[in-house]
Amino acid sequence: MCSIEYGTIPGNYTATPVTEILENKKHSITLTSLLFLTTYYYQATCIDNLDTTIVAPEGSFTTKALQVDSGSEGGDITAPNVSSVSVSAITGENATVTWTTDELANGYVSYGITADYGAMEGDYVINQTTSAYTTDHTILLKNLVPSTKYYFVVLSSDARGNITTSSESSFTTSSPSTISSINIVSNKIGEVSLAWKTSTLMSSLVEYGLTETYGDKQESTTQKKEHSMTITKLTSNELYHFRVKGKDKDNNLFSSSDYTFSPRSLPKISNVSSKVISDTEVEVSFNTSVPTDANISFVNVKDGKDTGTQGKPDLALAHIVSLKNLQPGASYSGKIVASDEAGNKVTQDVSSFTTSQDTTPPEIDQLKADMALSQDGKVQSIISWYTNEPTTTMITYKEGTGGEEKTLAIKEGYSTAHIAVITTFKVGSVYFLKAHSTDKSGNETVSKERMILTPQLSENVIQMIIGNFKDIFSWAKI
Numbered sequence: 001m002c003s004i005e006y007g008t009i010p011g012n013y014t015a016t017p018v019t020e021i022l023e024n025k026k027h028s029i030t031l032t033s034l035l036f037l038t039t040y041y042y043q044a045t046c047i048d049n050l051d052t053t054i055v056a057p058e059g060s061f062t063t064k065a066l067q068v069d070s071g072s073e074g075g076d077i078t079a080p081n082v083s084s085v086s087v088s089a090i091t092g093e094n095a096t097v098t099w100t101t102d103e104l105a106n107g108y109v110s111y112g113i114t115a116d117y118g119a120m121e122g123d124y125v126i127n128q129t130t131s132a133y134t135t136d137h138t139i140l141l142k143n144l145v146p147s148t149k150y151y152f153v154v155l156s157s158d159a160r161g162n163i164t165t166s167s168e169s170s171f172t173t174s175s176p177s178t179i180s181s182i183n184i185v186s187n188k189i190g191e192v193s194l195a196w197k198t199s200t201l202m203s204s205l206v207e208y209g210l211t212e213t214y215g216d217k218q219e220s221t222t223q224k225k226e227h228s229m230t231i232t233k234l235t236s237n238e239l240y241h242f243r244v245k246g247k248d249k250d251n252n253l254f255s256s257s258d259y260t261f262s263p264r265s266l267p268k269i270s271n272v273s274s275k276v277i278s279d280t281e282v283e284v285s286f287n288t289s290v291p292t293d294a295n296i297s298f299v300n301v302k303d304g305k306d307t308g309t310q311g312k313p314d315l316a317l318a319h320i321v322s323l324k325n326l327q328p329g330a331s332y333s334g335k336i337v338a339s340d341e342a343g344n345k346v347t348q349d350v351s352s353f354t355t356s357q358d359t360t361p362p363e364i365d366q367l368k369a370d371m372a373l374s375q376d377g378k379v380q381s382i383i384s385w386y387t388n389e390p391t392t393t394m395i396t397y398k399e400g401t402g403g404e405e406k407t408l409a410i411k412e413g414y415s416t417a418h419i420a421v422i423t424t425f426k427v428g429s430v431y432f433l434k435a436h437s438t439d440k441s442g443n444e445t446v447s448k449e450r451m452i453l454t455p456q457l458s459e460n461v462i463q464m465i466i467g468n469f470k471d472i473f474s475w476a477k478i
Contacts, residue, residue, distance in 0.1 A: 002027045006042035008035075010058065013043065021118020023049065024143070028120040030110065030155070034063050064161065079162035080105040085154055087171040091254070092146030095171055097139045101156045101164075104130075107137035111152035113145070115168065130159040144173050178202075179244060179256045186264040187342045190236055194244065195228040202246030202254065204229060212241050212258055223249065236265035267292050267340050269348045279328035279358040279441065284336070284350055285320045292338035292346075294319035301331040301352065315341060328441040329357035358441035362387040367435050369452045371425075379425040379454045383433065385447070390414035391437035395422070398432055414440060428456040 005013035080101040112118040157163035201223040209215035268289035295311030334350035367385040393410035435447040
């Protein structure tokens with residue numbers, strides 16, 4: 001909304017300011033009751049719906065003298081006579097005002113929702129020069145508020161500057177435009193589908209472009225109430241303006257307001273970074289321009305078999321993916337693979353990253369030995385323990401303090417739970433053993449030496465009877 005302050009002294013605006021009643025994109029304010037042959041200074045101030053104020057530089061103009069025909073006494077001092085003022089083609093947003101004058105003149109309509117008006121519209125083609133003045137006047141008032149009463153007067157002045165203002169009239173705009181339920185969907189790259197409804201049968205027209213002047217259009221003359229159009233070959237990552245239009249069976253034109261959309265574009269990946277969390281874990285983070293999932297494929301630079309993909313299926317704009325169970329001290333190359341909800345996929349390389357080197361040996365805990373005699377009288381020994389990280393499984397043992405040290409290695413890969421089964425121990429013997437665990441970085445831990453005593457053979461019933469019999473009849477020397 002704009003207002004004009006003015007006066008006859010630069011920077012000193014003593015006249016009562018004139019302010020618009022309604023907000024508009026195009027502004028026109030008429031200053032009346034000015035003095036002839038007088039220089040006026042003025043300044044325009046506009047405030048938008050966000051209370052942002054813009055003040056224009058000071059301007060000036062000089063009014064003309066009262067013009068008369070040369071050679072005639074007094075000249076033409078009669079203002080045009082205005083008649084036949086009427087309003088037609090009233091819709092929710094537009095109205096057409098017509099009138100006639102009894103001599104060639106220009107034409108303006110001053111209008112508003114109160115008798116103070118506040119807005120003005122004119123036929124700028126006719127009004128720009130006196131040679132184009134006419135006696136038949138038609139002014140289209142646009143961007144009106146539906147279901148609202150407007151007050152207006154028409155103004156016409158002849159070539160001599162004699163001006164006439166009509167008496168006040170009014171009209172009421174109709175209910176909102178018959179175009180409704182505008183829906184915008186873009187699932188494919190550079191393409192958008194539009195749908196809308198009309199209360200009566202109409203043709204279909206979409207005007208679109210990168211500005212509010214549009215420039216491109218797509219049209220169907222088929223009369224219907226439910227409309228749809230698909231626009232292709234749009235430029236990605238651009239904001240488009242569009243409006244839909246239609247003509248009914250009586251050739252009345254209806255139009256929507258201006259809308260905007262951005263056609264679906266391939267996601268953009270930015271702010272890629274990686275951070276080493278531990279010797280087996282690296283964290284990769286990045287952002288995407290639209291919500292996507294996040295997957296990271298990786299491969300060991302020196303060991304092509306050490307490869308994989310890890311990620312998150314949730315759609316988001318900010319992504320953090322933890323790559324776990326990597327090899328310590330190894331260098332990896334990686335690639336981001338991100339897909340939006342429509343399946344549009346984009347990839348981007350990740351700078352090589354190297355896990356930290358593990359120099360801490362594993363910890364051995366809960367080392368124990370469980371032994372039993374089998375039916376054939378052999379000793380079965382189960383040695384078990386735990387480690388705080390995945391390691392190999394190996395046992396070294398010897399019989400007595402001076403026995404030969406032997407090794408039992410279990411080839412079952414890396415684990416945190418370890419079991420070694422030994423079936424070569426002798427019955428009723430003393431053994432010394434140690435557990436060995438080596439992690440993926442080659443750090444080895446050897447447990448403290450542990451002594452175990454294998455079980456004795458137990459006599460069965462027959463052996464006990466024979467033994468007792470020998471004791472009783474020992475004198476017989478059986």
